[in-house]
Amino acid sequence: MQFYSTNRQCQKVSLKEAVMMGLAPDGGLFMPEHIPVIPKAFFNNIGEMNIREIAYVVADMMLGDDIDSEDIQRIVNDTFTFDVPLVRLEEDIYSLELFHGPTLAFKDVGARFLARIISHFGSPSSGRKVKVLVATSGDSGGAVANGFLNVPGVEVYVLFPQGGLTPFQRAQFSIADSNIYPIEVIGTFDDCQRIVKETFMDNDLRAETSLTSANSINICRLLPQMFYFFHGYASLIHAEGGDCRVVISVPCGNLGNLTAGLLAWRMGLPVSRFVVANNVNDVTSGFLNSGIFTPKRAVRTVACAMDVGNPSNMSRIQELFDGDIERMRLFMKGYSYSDMEIINTISQTHFYDNYIVDPHGATAFQALKDDLKPGEKGLFLETAHPSKFARSVTLATGMRFDKAIPTGAKVHTPRISASADALKKILFAPTIHN
C-alpha cells in the first residue's frame, strides 16, 4: 500500500516511510492511496468474532502487502491485552468501553499498535535513536509513554499545555529514569501540535535525527482505531440478535477517532451515520452545522482531552468525502455541550442508568440521546475511565474513587515557550539524557 499526502506536494511513500516520517514532508497528513473494501460476507458472522479476529482481518487488508501475516497477528494480539466491552445503558443505547487498557483511555489502542509497528520497522543497526514526538491534550502522553516505555533505541518527548492536564494524566508520563521526557509548553494543545508540525518541517533537523510523531497525525496511530468500530458494531449486532440500523456517536477533539470511524465505514462497515460531540470547543460541530470551518483558540473544559481548537485530522476527513461538505453534513450531525451540561449528563446517567460516564463519553452519550431516531440503535465511545477525571465525576455523582491518584515522580520537566526553536534546543540538549 502506498500513502499520499493530503497536501499533494510530495511523492507517495511506502507504509514504512509514512510511519517513520509521521507528517508528510509537505506538511500534509498521509492517507492510504486506496481504501480496500471488505467483502460483504465478512459481516455475516462478524457478531461471532472477537476483537483480535476482527482486527486481524482489517489490519491485513490495509497492511498485508507490507507486513507478514504472522507479524500482523502478533502485533494485533499484543495490542489487545484487554477487552473492549459493549454495555447496554438504555433500550437503544450502548456504551463501548474503550478504557480497559493500561492507561485507562482509548489512546492505548493506537499507541500500543504504533509502538509495535515502529519497533517492527525501526532499524537498530543504524545506531541512531528514534525520537518520537507527541503533543498531548491529556491522554496521548500517558498511552504513548506506556507503549514505548524502555523500548531500546527510542526516546519519547511529550509536549503538554501548561496547566491543561489533571495530575493523574501528568503522572502517567512523568516516569523517573526512563526514556520518556515530558516538556511543558506555555500555550494550548494547538500550540503543542503546531510546534511538533513545525519541527517536522525542519529539514536540517530531520537529516540529523530519526524523528517521528506518535500523534494521530501518524497513520499507524489511526488505522488501529478502526478495529473497535468494527468490533463495536459486531457486539451490537450480537446483542440485538441481528441486523439493525446503527448510529455511532464520537466524542471529538483532534478527530482521530472520527477519522478512524469514517475509514472503517469506507472499508464497508454498515453504519447508518455518525454523531459528532464536542465540548464548548465546537469547531467540528460548528462546521457541520454551518458548513464553515473556523479554527479557534481552545478554552479549558471538564472534558479537557477534547480542548482542541484546530483539529488536524479535518484534512483527512475532507479527503474521505472528496471535499463534499453537503455529503459530510448529511452523514454526520454535530452537537456541543457546556461544562454545566456535561456535569448534568454525568449526574443523570448515574441516577437513571446506574452508570458512571466520564466527561468525554458524557458528551457523546448526550448527543446520541438528543439525536437518535426511532428504529435506530446507537452506541457511543466511552473513551476514558471515569476515575481519570475524578474531580468532575465526584462533583456530579458524589461517588469517590478509592484508587489513590498517583502524583507522579519528580521528573525534570523543562518549560518552554510555544516555538519550534525552543523545542529544538531541548532535542539537542545533552543534559536531558543523563
Ligand SMILES: *Cc1c(COP(=O)(O)O)cnc(C)c1O
Ligand atoms: C483524546 C481524547 C478524546 C478526543 O479524541 P480525538 O481522537 O482526538 O478526537 C476524547 N476523549 C478522551 C478521553 C481522549 O483522551
